[in-house]
Amino acid sequence: MRVESFINCIGADFYTGIPDSQLRALCDYLMETYGIDPEHHVIAANEGNCTALAAGYHLATGKVPVVYMQNSGEGNVINPVASLLNDKVYAIPVIFVVGWRGEPGIKDEPQHIYQGEVTLKLLEDMDIKAFVVEKETTEEELENVMKDFREVLQAGKNVAFVIRRGALCYAGEVHYENGSQMAREEIIRHIVGVSGEDPVVCTTGKASRELFETREINGQSHKYDFLTVGSMGHSSSIAWGVAVNKPGTKVWCVDGDGAVLMHMGAMALIGSHKPSNMVHVIINNGAHETVGGMPTAASDIDLVLVAKACGYPYAVCVDTFERLDAELEAAKDRDELSMIEVKCAIGAREDLGRPTTTALENKLNFMEYLSELE
Numbered sequence: 001m002r003v004e005s006f007i008n009c010i011g012a013d014f015y016t017g018i019p020d021s022q023l024r025a026l027c028d029y030l031m032e033t034y035g036i037d038p039e040h041h042v043i044a045a046n047e048g049n050c051t052a053l054a055a056g057y058h059l060a061t062g063k064v065p066v067v068y069m070q071n072s073g074e075g076n077v078i079n080p081v082a083s084l085l086n087d088k089v090y091a092i093p094v095i096f097v098v099g100w101r102g103e104p105g106i107k108d109e110p111q112h113i114y115q116g117e118v119t120l121k122l123l124e125d126m127d128i129k130a131f132v133v134e135k136e137t138t139e140e141e142l143e144n145v146m147k148d149f150r151e152v153l154q155a156g157k158n159v160a161f162v163i164r165r166g167a168l169c170y171a172g173e174v175h176y177e178n179g180s181q182m183a184r185e186e187i188i189r190h191i192v193g194v195s196g197e198d199p200v201v202c203t204t205g206k207a208s209r210e211l212f213e214t215r216e217i218n219g220q221s222h223k224y225d226f227l228t229v230g231s232m233g234h235s236s237s238i239a240w241g242v243a244v245n246k247p248g249t250k251v252w253c254v255d256g257d258g259a260v261l262m263h264m265g266a267m268a269l270i271g272s273h274k275p276s277n278m279v280h281v282i283i284n285n286g287a288h289e290t291v292g293g294m295p296t297a298a299s300d301i302d303l304v305l306v307a308k309a310c311g312y313p314y315a316v317c318v319d320t321f322e323r324l325d326a327e328l329e330a331a332k333d334r335d336e337l338s339m340i341e342v343k344c345a346i347g348a349r350e351d352l353g354r355p356t357t358t359a360l361e362n363k364l365n366f367m368e369y370l371s372e373l374e
Contacts, residue, residue, distance in 0.1 A: 001137055003029045003170045006161075009142045010066060010095060014057050016042040016050045017068030018262075019294040022099030022163055025170035026068060027294050032172050036295065043294055046233065046262040047073030051080040055092045064153050068097040070291075071119040071162075072112070072230065074126075081126045081158065091156025095149070096128060098162045106165060110359045111204075111230030123160050130160040133167045176293030178286050180345040182321065185210040185352075187283055187342050188254065190321060192218065194328040195252045199370060201226045201239035202254040205290030206348050207283065211254065212355045223369040227355060227362055233262030236280055240270050243278040248374025250277050250332060257284040257298035264306070270337065271311030278338075279331045280312070285344040293346050307339040319343040 003025040015034075019027045034041035044050040047069045054065035069077070077096075085092045102108045102116020123130045129152050131145045149159040188210050191200070202208045208227040215222050226242075228235040239253035260267070260282055270280070286299030307315035313336045318324045324342055331338040355362070 001133065001135070001139070001142070001168055003168045005139050006133070006142065006168055009139065009146050011146070012064055012066045012095060014040055014054070014061075014063065014065045015068060016044050016053050016057075016065065017097070018044065018047055018050065018070065018073055019288040019291045020068070020070035020099035020101070021291040022070065022101055022165060023068055023097065023168070024292045025168040026097065026163075027292055028172060028174040029170050031174050031294060043288070043296065045264070045297070047076035048080050051077045051085065051094065054094050055080070055084055055090070058092050058094070064093045064095060066095045066097060068099075070099045071101055072115050072232070074098070074115075074119065074122045078122075078126060081128070085158055086127065087156040093153035093156055094158045095153070096123075096158065096160035098123070098160055100132070100162050100164055103164060109229065109354070115230075119162060123162070126158070128158045128160045130162050132162045132164060134164050135167050137167065176287055176289075176295070176346050178299065178346050180285065180319065180343045182319065182324075182342065182344050183347070184283055184285065184344050185214070185348065186321070187324065187344060189214050190324055191252065191254060191281060191328060192220075194325070194332055195224075195250075197224060198250045198252055198332075199226070199242060199246070199366070199373070200224055200252045200254060201235050201242065202228060203235040203256045203259045204228050204230060204232045205256065206352060207254055207256055209352055209354055210348070213353055221365075222355075222357060222362065223365040225362075226366045227359075229355075229359060233259045234266070235259060236270060237263075237266045239278060239280070240266075240273070240275055242370065243275040244273075246370060246373050247277060250279065251275075253278065253280045255280060255282045257282060257286060257303070258288045258296045260303070261296055261298060267307060267310045267312075271307065274311060274313060274337045276336045279328075280307075280337070280339045281328075282339065282341045283344045284341050285346045287346045289346050289348070303341045304339070307341075312337055312339045315339040315341070317341040317343065
């Protein structure tokens, strides 16, 4: 189905969400049509943030907003759906558009498998009436569904369109770039070159894939790395948990700007406790690049000031490999919590592979290695 037909059928004029590769057609259409415009389209920090923003839109306008997200974001919306939107509370109607990763019977990455199995059940448990959109879904069929959905929305309840792989298409082409020159994979190679045999906790998406391939190219073991293949935004908390319990070991967190924004409260806790053996590297390309390149708000904020305000004793931003190497070496030797923001280009090589070990193997190898450390 053409995304234009889908949007016309919904009939909404405000969209907010977190980009998803399954919803690339929708995201590109919204960026091409509105860009980032608080009156029509906002890419938020996390899915709960989207839901609250949508509620504010409804309160101010009386209209029905749309929240789009990958199904992994269902966990982030449970609280606002149950305690804010629900018809037993404020009865705020919202249309959710959910990308169905890990759909049963379709091969996908391990972090999506269980989420895919429970996608429809979670919606049902939240009392959200759902319809699955397929490639074969017709405009007439969608119009009939919307007639039913409008009655549900009128009653102050919520509805969802669950989008199967390839169900939406868009003929337009949107190219995302930011002017930076440093490639993320090369940045990760430099981090690995300095971190040596220190444990590394890496954020979700292409960063983890590039770290895995870097170890392969170097002929190194993967035991040094914990790849946070799911659970976006929580890598720094995982790294902090490791650092606290391995005080004699330098622990590195390789993070991304979208992940940092998603659960920025972690930085406040880390900065408050100041683990002296932790280095927090934030690779900032201002984009949700793994799912298409749509922008984050990180291009418009000063992450160094944020880190310092959160209590990080040392924070710096670099945009050249010469400065990066110097800051990595200094952080390795520094006996205090450090944050290094690295300005990064958008993009990755076309033939980037995926980890060949399972998530469970990754965990066991990493734990066995940690058991050998102080």
